[in-house]
Amino acid sequence: MLISLSLQVISTVNGSPPRNSSAIASIDPHLYHTGDGLIQEVKELVGRHPERLTMETWKSRNKSYFAEILIVTFNHGGHENPDKYRILLSFGQHGRELITSEVALRLLGILCGEYVLPGVDPTSLNHALEKLVIKIVPMENLNGRKLVEAGDLCERRNGRGVDINRNWSVDWGKKEKDYDPYEENPGSAPFSEPEAQIMRKLSHSFRPHIWANVHSGMEALFMPYDHLNTTPKGIASQVMRSMLQHLNHLHCHDKCMVGSGGGSVGYLAHGTATDYMYDIVKVPMAFTFEIYGDLDASNKDCFRMFNPIDAFTYNQVLHDWCSAFISIFANTPHRIQGIIAGKGTKTGEMEPRNVHMDQDSKWEDRKALVLVDSGEWLDLARQELRTYVKFFAISSALLIFFFCFRMSKGKAESQLRKMSTTGI
Ligand SMILES: [Zn+2]
Incomplete structure (x- = not known):
């Protein structure tokens, strides 16, 4: 308390604003x-x-x-x-x-x-x-x-x-x-x-x-x-x-x-x-x-x-x-x-x-325009590429999932067929 009071006095004398650092400031x-x-x-x-x-x-x-x-x-x-x-x-x-x-x-x-x-x-x-x-x-x-x-x-x-x-x-x-x-x-x-x-x-x-x-x-x-x-x-x-x-x-x-x-x-x-x-x-x-x-x-x-x-x-x-x-x-x-x-x-x-x-x-308007256009084109191409990569990854994951699902289903069916033919 004493320290903060002294600081206030010093800063006011120097023309800088006093400051209360403990309180949270609001607008x-x-x-x-x-x-x-x-x-x-x-x-x-x-x-x-x-x-x-x-x-x-x-x-x-x-x-x-x-x-x-x-x-x-x-x-x-x-x-x-x-x-x-x-x-x-x-x-x-x-x-x-x-x-x-x-x-x-x-x-x-x-x-x-x-x-x-x-x-x-x-x-x-x-x-x-x-x-x-x-x-x-x-x-x-x-x-x-x-x-x-x-x-x-x-x-x-x-x-x-x-x-x-x-x-x-x-x-x-x-x-x-x-x-x-x-x-x-x-x-x-x-x-x-x-x-x-x-x-x-x-x-x-x-x-x-x-x-x-x-x-x-x-x-x-x-x-x-x-x-x-x-x-x-x-x-x-x-x-x-x-x-x-x-x-x-x-x-x-x-x-x-x-x-x-x-x-x-x-x-x-x-x-x-x-x-x-x-x-x-x-x-x-x-x-x-x-x-x-x-x-x-x-x-x-x-x-x-x-x-x-x-x-x-x-x-x-x-x-x-x-x-x-x-x-x-x-x-x-x-x-x-x-x-x-x-x-x-x-x-x-x-x-x-x-x-x-x-x-x-x-x-140089024309030169700048060409630069802007090519930059923008590259930018859009990058975004498109990102979208296609994402799409490709999701499609591949789905294909693998369905492939595995079909494989396991096929195996189960052949097991059942075996069981029914052997009478177990
Ligand atoms: Zn900022």
Whole structure:
């Protein structure tokens, strides 16, 4: 008691929030929106800025399970322009990671000019944003989020117990020794889940240059691969790593782990969205960001593990990660050009307050399309093959069973015949 009281006094003096580590934290309604409330607020924001933001709701169903996802598009001027760089960001893929959707809402507020990020010049920012189309999914897993709000603060899966970030087809279904279905249930087949189906369709139709899947639970900046403990080879990999190191230094206070998901986090993850985006959709730069985690929290105290529980830290996380995204936006054209030209980024990193863009070069649409199509074809072929192998195995087992059954029946009949002929 005395120790905790002293700690409270010290931390208050230092400006950090006091902390009661003994109680299990619950969702603070003064800090966090409800899932429905946040979606409603996003819709109202879009309604106030039709010249910058549009939205659509995509729906999908598998048998009796239904899901829908709100997708917001930022496109200043609203013109269809194939030369613009495309960025796709997803938040709230895991139900318990509420803070990620709060970042999405704040980021949308910045994009439409309702919220000004301290230190960022709005004119420079607008100039940078003119070259981009940004699609934001503020809450990928609304059904799972509702379970969390109903009291299951540790739930990360969707509304029927499947982890949407294990339901994609790259290395789907492989289970590590410490596999825990409560955490990582991959579903009955790749893309069995409506949420993953919607995101897959969105990724193929939008074909982003940058993908970021935003999570919480730790502080990390991951690039592919999640299912291997290595990073890909080549120029795109170098550009990705350089971007992550830059973000770590400027926006994560050098605290973030940087590297491949599989190589850095201590376990391999199979069937993830980011590996699919990189391997199949051929997104040149694909990431998973882990934006906050309290590693000292008890594993029963899930809300505290995955979300800031005081206003100071909550606002700090929103500020740091919105700044990181603005930095990504400002640097997208020259990074993608570097990858296309095959020579990386030699002009150095740029911050939004001092935005300077190189002359855009056209994205190789046709080449990318061919790559996407062949990747998708291979992916589907793999799935088909898996189905046929399963079917073949089941048919063989049934044939063997019937064969054995007939053999034993035949034997019994001949025994009976023998018995009746010998009179026993
Ligand atoms: Zn997560």
